[in-house]
Amino acid sequence: MVGTENLRRTGVVALQNLAVAACYYAAGRLGLLRNLTVEGAVFTPIWPPTGIAVAALLVLGLRVWPGIALGSLLVIMHLTALRPEVLGNLVGNTAAPVCAYLMLRAVGFRTDLSRLRDGLALVFVGALTGMLISSTVGVTMLVIADRLHGHAFWAVWLAWWVGDAMGVLIVTPLLLLLHAARWPPRMSRWQEATGLTLVTCGVVLLVAYSGLSLLFLIYPLLIWTALRFQLAGSMLCALLTSVMATIAATEEIGPFTGLDQIEVMLKLQAFNGTMALTALLLSSVITEQRNTRRSVENACQELVEVLEHLTAGNAPRGGPSSRASGEAGDGPRQETAGR
Template identity: 85%
Template structure:
């Protein structure tokens, strides 16, 4: 029995590792569909594999880290041939999400993002701090192999770091929310979600490709989706908006028309970053307030039940009862006084 149980656990872990590797590779291929060139180096404004890697480690545990390495290797092999510097990239791509996961665990991070502090931890530890490793190692390997010179070092490093961080800010909370969501939602919620999705897609398409600089019109949609559907709704809205903004930026259309490469990168990353931060932190605040309200309502309901029992002269459920000895003593005192 013990051997069978160990074999079953090994098989489950192997399947999880392969699933993580497959998702990492597929997300990498999707991320490479839209890219920008800065100082001769190509980068993606949103790198989804980092978000998948952090979410997989938080959900399945650190045991699936080989899947991140394998997926990263497959993505690199798609881009170039195997060379000695590939090992450094593999180390950076694996170490960054692993360190992010360890830092989140150290601060008692909850995967349901039910507290405002969980949102802050994911932003500052999981995304901004953890992805410093992958960006530094990746750019360092470009410098070592003479593919990047010193004058463009900081621009490429910033683009790499922000792209990896955006993957964590958008993809990780969305996957965590979908993993913890209750399925299937009520039919009424599906109807509202469908209508809101149609409105969001139409508005985002208009805003991101309009010649007017009206990207700020996305924020009312983020607030609406966060109020009605919390983390799942707001992060889906942020993902759709980020994808459409990235498409517009790579085609130099809409608000990105007439800008040079550096200006496009800065404007796009500033918009994506502030939007993702707004969606994530607002959803965390709303979820925390709703949980607090439910706790208060539950406590009030229990208090009403206790007061009802006391008014009726009954002992409330779970309340204290007088010992038999004390009741007998009082009965004896009444009988003696007659």
């Protein structure tokens, strides 16, 4: 019986790892559809596999790290032949999300992202700090293999680091939200959601394809979606905007017209990074405030119920004793008046 249970558990873990590897590989192929070239090195402005890897570790635990390694190996084999430096990239791509997961666990991260500290931890610990490993190892391997000149190290490193961090900032919150969502979702505000979706699509297209520099127009939408739909609305808006901005940047149209590759990379990554930070932190603040207000309201309601119960319990005991006391006091006064 114990052997059967262990075999079943091993089979479940194996299936989870295969699922993580498949999702990692599919996300990698999707991310490679749009890329930029910096100093002869090709990179993706948003690398979704890092977000999938961190989310898988947070939901399923450390046991799925082999699936991350397998998915990374499949992506690397799709891009190039297996060489010694490729193994370094494989180690870096696997170690980065694992270290990010361990650091998030160490700071008490909650996957529901209901507190501001959770949003800050995901940004500064999971994304910006954890992804230092993959970018540093990856670019170092390129230099060691003589596929990248040393003077181009920092430019390529910055592009690699921001791309990996963007995958965590945008993809991980959405996957955590999807995992915790109740199905079927409630559509009490479907009219507002539909209208907001249409407005967002129109503004995003204008921002991405207009020759004017109108990237700032997306921030009022982020505020609106965060106020009304919290994390789900703000992160979906950020994802749509990042994808459209990346397409415009790779095609060098709209606000990216006339810029060289370095300028395109800097402008795109600065816009995507600030937008993702705004969406994630703002929605975390709003969610925390609403949860705090709900907790205070519940506490006040419980206090009212306790007071009502105490009042109802004291009234029967207080009534008869008061009347008895009054009757006892009336007798002597009447007798005194008679004498």
